[in-house]
Amino acid sequence: MSTLTLHKGITLNHFQLKCLGILLMVFDHVHQFFYIDGIPMWFTWLGRIVAPIFLFLSAEGFHYTRNRFKYLLHLYIGFVGMNIVSQILQTTFPSDNVLMNNIFGTLFLAVLYMLFIDYLVQSIRQHHWWRMLGAIGLMIVPIVLSFAMMSLLSQEHIPSWSLYIMYVLPTPILVEGGYLFILLGIMFYLLRKYRLGQLIGLILFSLMIGVLSGSSLLDLDTNFQWLMILAVIPIWLYNGEKGRSMKYFFYLFYPAHIYFLYLLAYWIQQ
Known part of the structure; x- marks a missing residue:
């Protein structure tokens, strides 16, 4: 991997950056499941850094992977698998906590749009206008599906089958972080040769989220998502090197730690 850092000195490779994201993710989810037990707010402040890190790494991973469709497939399996297991756990161990975490869907759609963008650019360069129109059509499909799902869910009597569709069909409006996180992932990919x-x-994106919330940026009790701006530090330190390989660790650790915390909170409540 090429080195794209803006400085010399302390740097982070792909593995180290991912480990940092995983560590901060645990802090965030500990607060999510145990905030009523006195877990401090700064746990979730630290967690705001996580999504930009993983979206950034997904852009890097998509660029360097040897098999893009396999990469997408792993994310999709993670999305569907977590939806199924989460539903089973919530039914078997009902709790005040809601298992809504599933970043796999967000990463899947972000990477899917990266694939569409590459296909569109290639079609334009080769002057294949029908393929170009096809690529644009593919980009529109997830958006149309989002509005269709929102229409179904807004009905007074929601069809039961529509809930099952949500388990297998990630849509930009309904995935974790919504279309904003997907756009952030796309931005990282389009500018991956330009670290600055x-x-x-990321800075402008974070500030926009903070301003649009309607609260003061200093009101960190209610307006803290903009703290994702702090992710500029570890991303700046990224040196473009792969580092140690633990290919499937994240796919296993992410759902495992969420379900462990959910069950632990359930047993404490009992």
């Missing part, structure tokens, strides 16, 4: 551009984009 990525950092500026």
